[in-house]
Amino acid sequence: MTRTPAPAPAQTPPKVGIVSLGCPKALVDSERILTRLRAEGYSISSTYDGADVVLVNTCGFLDSARDESLEAIGEAIAENGKVIVTGCLGAEAGLIREKYPQVLAVTGPHQYEQVVEAVHGVAPPLSHPFFDLVPEQGIRLTPRHYAYLKISEGCNHRCSFCIIPSMRGDLASRPVADVLREAEKLAKAGVKEILVISQDTSAYGLDLRHAECKWRGRPVKARMTELCEALGELGVWVRLHYVYPYPHVDEVIPLMAERKILPYLDIPFQHASPTVLKAMRRPANQEKVLDRIRNWRTITPDLTLRSTFIVGFPGETEADFQLLLDWLTEAQIDRLGAFKYENVTGAAANELPGHVPEKVKEERWHRLMAHQQAISNARMAAKIGSTIEVLIDEVDDEGAFGRSWADAPEIDGCVYLNGETDVAEGDVVRVRVAHADNYDVWGEVVRD
Numbered sequence: 001m002t003r004t005p006a007p008a009p010a011q012t013p014p015k016v017g018i019v020s021l022g023c024p025k026a027l028v029d030s031e032r033i034l035t036r037l038r039a040e041g042y043s044i045s046s047t048y049d050g051a052d053v054v055l056v057n058t059c060g061f062l063d064s065a066r067d068e069s070l071e072a073i074g075e076a077i078a079e080n081g082k083v084i085v086t087g088c089l090g091a092e093a094g095l096i097r098e099k100y101p102q103v104l105a106v107t108g109p110h111q112y113e114q115v116v117e118a119v120h121g122v123a124p125p126l127s128h129p130f131f132d133l134v135p136e137q138g139i140r141l142t143p144r145h146y147a148y149l150k151i152s153e154g155c156n157h158r159c160s161f162c163i164i165p166s167m168r169g170d171l172a173s174r175p176v177a178d179v180l181r182e183a184e185k186l187a188k189a190g191v192k193e194i195l196v197i198s199q200d201t202s203a204y205g206l207d208l209r210h211a212e213c214k215w216r217g218r219p220v221k222a223r224m225t226e227l228c229e230a231l232g233e234l235g236v237w238v239r240l241h242y243v244y245p246y247p248h249v250d251e252v253i254p255l256m257a258e259r260k261i262l263p264y265l266d267i268p269f270q271h272a273s274p275t276v277l278k279a280m281r282r283p284a285n286q287e288k289v290l291d292r293i294r295n296w297r298t299i300t301p302d303l304t305l306r307s308t309f310i311v312g313f314p315g316e317t318e319a320d321f322q323l324l325l326d327w328l329t330e331a332q333i334d335r336l337g338a339f340k341y342e343n344v345t346g347a348a349a350n351e352l353p354g355h356v357p358e359k360v361k362e363e364r365w366h367r368l369m370a371h372q373q374a375i376s377n378a379r380m381a382a383k384i385g386s387t388i389e390v391l392i393d394e395v396d397d398e399g400a401f402g403r404s405w406a407d408a409p410e411i412d413g414c415v416y417l418n419g420e421t422d423v424a425e426g427d428v429v430r431v432r433v434a435h436a437d438n439y440d441v442w443g444e445v446v447r448d
C-alpha cells in the first residue's frame with residue numbers, strides 16, 4: 001500500500017500593523033512599505049494585538065504634528081510593545097529614543113529598505129513568500145477609485161518656515177517611465193482619479209535634467225508639462241497638488257482647457273505681501289501672479305484654485321495683512337486653508353525679528369476666514385444651475401455623495417445627491433447643481 005505524504009503544516013504569515021500619520025506623501029510611503037511587505041508574504045493587521053510588529057509612520061512638519069507622532073508611538077508601545085518608527089520624525093532618532101528607549105528601530109523618511117530590514121529583524125518573513133498575493137498596482141490605503149501618485153521626494157527651496165528639505169533632502173524625481181507605468185497600472189486597476197503629489201510638483205525632473213524615457217513607443221521628458229500630457233492620455237481624472245508658482249506652470253493651463261487634466265491647481269501661495277514673502281524666502285512678485293491668474297482664467301474659466309496662507313508670520317504688519325486681504329479679493333481663490341504661524345524646531349524663521357503676538361495672529365486669522373467666506377460664497381453660488389461631472393465616493397440607503405473637478409478628497413468640499421441610490425462608488429455622473437453653501441453643493445443626477 002502506498003501512502004500519500006501528509007501536506008506540510010501551513011505556515012502562518014507574520015502580521016504587520018501600521019499607524020500612518022501626516023500628509024498624502026507620507027500615506028504613499030506607507031503604501032509602498034506595505035506593498036513591499038505584502039510581496040514578501042506578510043499580512044496586514046488592523047489591530048494592535050493581532051500584529052507581530054507595528055510600524056508608526058510619523059510626521060514632523062509642525063510641532064503639533066510632532067507631538068501627535070510621539071503620542072502615537074507611545075500608544076503603539078502600550079498596546080503592542082514591538083514598534084518600529086519611520087517617516088519625517090524618524091530623522092530625529094535621538095528625540096524618539098530618549099522618550100521611548102523600547103522602540104525597536106528608527107528610520108527616516110523614504111528609507112523603505114531600512115524599514116523592511118527592521119521588520120525582517122523583528123518578524124522574519126516566511127521562507128517561500130507568495131509573490132502573487134500582491135495586486136499589480138500595489139497596496140493602497142485610499143478607496144479603490146482614487147490614488148495618490150508621488151512623482152518626487154525632497155525640495156530645492158529653502159522656505160524659512162519649513163524643515164522639509166532638511167528632513168527629506170533636495171529634489172529627487174522618479175524617472176518619468178516609472179511614474180507613467182505606475183499611473184497606467186492604477187488606471188487598469190479601476191482607479192478613476194490620480195492625484196499627483198510631491199513637495200514641489202512644478203520642479204519635477206529638474207534634478208534629472210528632464211531626462212527622456214520611452215513610454216508607449218515615444219520619448220517623454222521628465223518635466224511637469226510633458227508628464228501631464230502623458231497622464232492626460234490615460235482617460236482618468238488627473239489632479240495637480242503642491243505646485244510652486246514658477247512661470248512654466250502657465251504651460252499646463254491649456255491642457256486643463258482641453259480637459260486632458262482637471263482644471264484644478266493647488267498652489268500654496270502662503271502670503272501676498274512682498275516683505276513677508278521675502279522673509280519667507282519665497283517668490284515675491286504677487287502683482288505678476290495676479291496677472292497670470294487672470295490669464296489662466298481667460299484660457300480656462302472654470303479653473304479651481306486651492307491655496308494655503310500663513311497669517312502672523314514674523315514681521316507681518318497690519319499693512320502686510322491688509323495687502324493679503326486685498327490680494328485675495330483680486331485673486332478670487334476658490335479653496336483656501338489658513339494657518340496661524342507657529343515656530344517649527346529647526347526652522348530659520350524662528351530667529352526672525354518681530355514675532356506677532358498670539359492674540360493678533362488669532363484676530364487676523366478670523367478676519368482672513370471671514371474675508372474668504374464672502375469670496376467662497378459668491379464663487380459657490382455661481383455654480384447653482386450649472387451641470388458638473390461628479391465622481392461618486394460613497395452610496396448608502398439615503399443617497400450618495402461624491403466630488404466634482406473642483407474638489408480634492410479630504411481637503412475640499414463634496415457634492416451631495418440626497419435620495420440617489422442608483423449610482424455606485426467610482427461612477428462618474430453628470431449632476432445639475434441646485435443648492436450650494438460656501439463649501440459643498442447639492443444636486444441631482446442628469447440622465448439623458
Ligand code: SF4
Binds near residue numbers: 155158164
Ligand atoms: S517649497 Fe514647500 S517643501 Fe519646499 S521648502 Fe518651501 S514649504 Fe518647504
